[in-house]
Each structure stands twice: as C-alpha cells, then as structure tokens.
Amino acid sequence: MENGKLDRGAGCLTVLAPAKINLTLEVFGKRDDGYHALRSLVVPVSIFDTLTLTPLDSGIEVTCELVGLPGENLPMLPEPRNNLATRAALLLKEATGYPGGARVHIRKEIPIGGGMGGGSADAAWTLRGLNSLWGTGLTVEALMELGARLGSDIPAMVYGKAVCMEGRGEKISPISCRWPAGTDWWIVVVNPGFNVPTGDVYRRFRSGLTSTEETYINARFALERGDGKLASASLLNSLEEPVFYKYPLLAILVERLKSAGAAGVLLSGSGASVFAMAANYDHALKIESQVKRDTGSWLWTRVAKIVPDGVMVAHGPLEARV
Numbered sequence: 001m002e003n004g005k006l007d008r009g010a011g012c013l014t015v016l017a018p019a020k021i022n023l024t025l026e027v028f029g030k031r032d033d034g035y036h037a038l039r040s041l042v043v044p045v046s047i048f049d050t051l052t053l054t055p056l057d058s059g060i061e062v063t064c065e066l067v068g069l070p071g072e073n074l075p076m077l078p079e080p081r082n083n084l085a086t087r088a089a090l091l092l093k094e095a096t097g098y099p100g101g102a103r104v105h106i107r108k109e110i111p112i113g114g115g116m117g118g119g120s121a122d123a124a125w126t127l128r129g130l131n132s133l134w135g136t137g138l139t140v141e142a143l144m145e146l147g148a149r150l151g152s153d154i155p156a157m158v159y160g161k162a163v164c165m166e167g168r169g170e171k172i173s174p175i176s177c178r179w180p181a182g183t184d185w186w187i188v189v190v191n192p193g194f195n196v197p198t199g200d201v202y203r204r205f206r207s208g209l210t211s212t213e214e215t216y217i218n219a220r221f222a223l224e225r226g227d228g229k230l231a232s233a234s235l236l237n238s239l240e241e242p243v244f245y246k247y248p249l250l251a252i253l254v255e256r257l258k259s260a261g262a263a264g265v266l267l268s269g270s271g272a273s274v275f276a277m278a279a280n281y282d283h284a285l286k287i288e289s290q291v292k293r294d295t296g297s298w299l300w301t302r303v304a305k306i307v308p309d310g311v312m313v314a315h316g317p318l319e320a321r322v
C-alpha cells in the first residue's frame with residue numbers, strides 16, 4: 001500500500017490519509033432517494049491525517065489528536081463510537097468475519113467539516129489500512145463499495161487518486177493524469193474555523209439553468225494534461241451560491257485571495273475551506289502571506305500541492321519510507 005508503512009517491531013501500520021479538493025462540483029438535482037445527482041473532479045492534496053493502526057485481540061478503539069487545526073470555534077469531533085473511522089472498522093470486521101480488533105489513532109491535520117473530506121479520508125484509509133493489517137484481502141473495489149455505505153465521498157477517497165465522481169458519489173472513474181515532468185500545482189487553502197454542515201447546503205441548493213459542460217470538459221482536459229493555467233480558469237462549484245449566501249465571509253475570503261494574485265479560487269466541496277491556485281510554490285507563499293496580512297492572523301492557512309497519484313510524502317520521521 002503506497003500510503004502505508006508497517007512497523008514490524010511495534011506491530012502497527014502507519015497510514016497517511018490525504019484530504020481532497022473538488023476542482024469541479026456540478027450538482028444536477030435531487031434524486032428519488034433524497035440525495036443529489038452530481039459530477040465532480042476530485043483530487044488528493046498534500047494535507048493529511050496520520051492513522052496509526054495497532055492490532056487488538058478484540059474490539060475497536062478510536063482515539064484522536066488535533067494538530068494545529070483552525071479556530072477557537074473548532075467543531076467537536078463526533079463521539080468515538082459514531083466516528084466514521086469507528087464505523088469503517090466495524091463494517092470491515094462484519095463484512096469479512098475477522099475475529100480480532102484494532103486501535104486506530106488519528107493525528108488530525110485536515111480541517112474538520114471543511115469540505116476537504118477529512119472524516120471520509122479517515123474512514124477510507126481505516127478500511128484500506130485494516131484490510132492490510134488484518135490480512136482480510138478485499139480488493140480496492142470491494143473496499144470502495146463498503147465505503148459507499150458510510151458516505152458519498154468515501155469511494156473516491158478509498159481509490160485515493162484523481163477521479164471523476166458521479167451518481168451520488170459512488171460511481172468512480174479514474175482520471176489518467178499525464179503531467180509533463182516537473183509539473184506541480186500549488187494551492188493555498190484557507191479555513192475560517194467554522195464548520196458548514198453538508199446536508200444543510202444541499203437542502204438549500206436550487207438548480208440553475210446554466211450549462212457547465214464546457215467548463216467540466218476544460219477542467220478534465222487540464223487535469224489530464226497537467227495544465228494548471230487552464231485548470232485555474234475552469235474551476236466550478238454549484239454549491240458556492242447556497243454557501244456564500246449563508247456564510248458571506250467565505251465570499252470575502254475568495255475576493256481577498258483573488259486580490260492577492262491567485263489565478264483561480266474556489267470553495268472546496270460544501271466548504272468551509274476555500275482554495276486558491278498559484279503559479280508555483282513561491283507564488284503560493286506570497287498569496288498566503290498577503291491574505292493573512294489583509295485578513296488577520298486568526299485565519300487558518302496551508303500551502304499544499306495537488307497530488308494526482310495520491311502518494312503522500314510525509315514530513316519528519318516518516319520521510320524515509322517514501
């Protein structure tokens with residue numbers, strides 16, 4: 001598993017669970033099951049939670065540590081037993097009949113309720129990690145099917161690379177990214193420190209009549225070819241309207257990022273995080289420092305890279321394993 005490292009001495013597996021952003025998110029309308037039909041280009045980014053999975057004789061224990069996350073109004077994590085990672089571990093155990101248990105420790109760096117799939121990433125990589133640790137042998141496709149039972153974003157996160165996601169989120173088609181050597185897409189992520197509830201955003205969504213087909217085609221072509229300039233001009237999120245209506249601060253942050261020189265700015269998923277595309281790493285640092293100066297030091301920001309193949313480079317002691 002590319003994002004994991006087995007420590008045979010300690011008997012545990014360390015897994016990096018990347019956040020995602022949606023370069024495009026088109027919402028087409030409500031389906032009979034209450035969910036919305038959508039199409040979205042989803043890519044992993046180099047902000048990740050680190051999961052340490054340790055085998056236990058029985059039971060599932062999930063613990064969590066927050067690392068430099070935004071705001072004093074930090075939304076509380078769900079109770080461990082309702083945590084998506086706990087539910088993922090229990091589901092894998094039930095689906096495979098595995099008799100043992102595990103401890104899952106999550107070192108959280110992805111903003112919570114931030115539209116970057118943090119909870120989904122934890123669930124997805126709990127499934128992938130425990131499947132390795134327990135030797136339960138399910139395919140990635142089978143794990144994606146299990147993930148779909150827990151949340152619409154989870155199949156894409158289990159796949160872990162650039163994808164187009166359709167249906168309510170469960171239909172995943174891989175995007176083959178042939179980027180010229182040395183191509184990097186740097187982004188600046190900002191988060192206001194509050195949580196936007198996804199269900200509420202979809203409830204307030206009203207479909208418009210504007211066609212988004214051309215933008216989608218351009219964004220997809222840009223992602224396949226690594227054309228960051230075209231991607232920056234082809235960002236699209238149908239949920240911006242209902243989100244900015246209720247949380248106007250986020251629309252202001254978009255304007256600040258544009259004034260700071262970002263090539264393209266978009267709400268990530270259902271928010272509250274917003275990301276800005278930069279021309280290169282130095283440009284990203286410049287945008288970050290200007291938006292912090294203009295907005296105030298309360299704003300959580302991170303410079304990160306889009307990682308289309310999903311392989312995370314960990315910092316610090318894990319660096320050696322990549």
Ligand code: C5P
Nearest residue numbers: 034035036151152153168169198199202
């Ligand atoms: O699937 P998940 O639990 O992540 O979705 C959270 C909420 O977002 C759902 O309860 C639903 O209200 C809304 N949603 C939707 N259509 C989708 C995905 C999510 O309406 N395709």
